[in-house]
Structure formats: structure tokens, C-alpha cells
Amino acid sequence: EIMMTQSPAIVSVSPGDRVTLSCRASQSVHSNLAWYQHKPGQAPRVLIYNAVNRVPGIPGRFSATGSGTEFALTISTLQSEDFAVYSCQQYNHWPLTFGGGTKVEIK
């Protein structure tokens, strides 16, 4: 089973800041990685697929990089609606696995 490790677990930032979240796989997942945003009381929402592709309708302030074992999600100018938990998921190996998530909270 592929282990996905996200860091940091919590990041405190202010609206307008730029933040980069990290996700590391225990072995290569190539570019088979997605990023999700999750808010309390709401269903998760996919932001990024195939490591770097933004899902249609997702704002351009969300961007992602990486392949193999190292991945990153950047939010360039944080808006109030971006405070949430962000999780990465690999889909290169069965079973599919999620990282533990990074909570982006207001400083």
C-alpha cells in the first residue's frame, strides 16, 4: 500500500498570502495524483488531477507541480473561501490512498 504523507499538518496564513502544501508518496506514483479541498459540512471537491491539471471551474490561483514521489499544491493569493483541508490522493496503485491532509487556517 502506498503511503501518502502531507506536510505541514496545519498552516496558519492570512488572506492574500501565498501558500504551498506538500505531498510525498512512499514510492513513485508517476503523475497519478489528485488534490481535493474539503470543508466541514461539505462534500470534498477535486481541484487537480494528473498532478498538474486544474479541473475546469477551479480558479487559476490554484496550481500544482510534481511527479514521481514529490508533489506540491500552491494557492497564490488566499481568499477567505480557501480556508479548508487539502488532501492528496494517489491512483497509480491499488488500493488508492489519501494523504492525511493539510489544514489551511486563518492566522
Next chain:
Amino acid sequence: QAQLVQSGPEVKQPGSSVKVSCRPSGDTFKNFAIYWVRQAPGRGLEWMGGFLPVVGPAENTHYFFARAFEDRLTITTDESTNTAYMELTGLTSDDTALYYCARGLQLWARDWGQGTLVTVSS
């Protein structure tokens, strides 16, 4: 806005089973991969299992499960009612969680249900 509609909250006794349903609003599950994911209180998302439809001359479905659930998780679909089901047996307090169904045309989950809270308590 959830495009998958799940059944309502459940309270279960330890040792019992729970069955959660999921159906799409406005279309069908045909050709979609279906996944079940849960989130326990204070924890991250946990992929439980799912299936991939294989479309072709010999249609088939491939099921996959996380190791933690392979002995007690059953995933089924009812084409006549366009509904997917997740049944988890041998419930313990550790199974108290919000359970989501999700689907995608690829292996990432594009659409999600609203979640079903399952509480295991004596």
C-alpha cells in the same frame, strides 16, 4: 452541490452491519468508477474500496478494496434502481465516521455525495 445523493444517518450497535446507498441525481452510474471514502472524527479521508466498470464485448466489473476493509466491506450496485450500496459488517466504535460515495470517469473522484454519518454506539 452534491451530484450523488446518499441515504440518511445511521446509529448502529457494535458488532452489527450498516448499508449505505448512493444514487446519482439526473444521470446514471454507467461507465463510471464508484468509490467509497470515509472520514472519522479528527482524521483525514480514507479510501475504502470501489469498482471499475469495464466496457466492451465482455462487460465486467473489477472490485478493489483497501486492506483494512477487504474482509468486511461489500460494494454492490442495482442497475434497476441506479443505486450503489456499501455494506460494512462487524462495526466497532472506530467505524464511527462520515461515509462518502464518489465517482469518476477516471481514477480520481470528480463527483461526491453529501456524506452519510454512521455512529456506532451501545
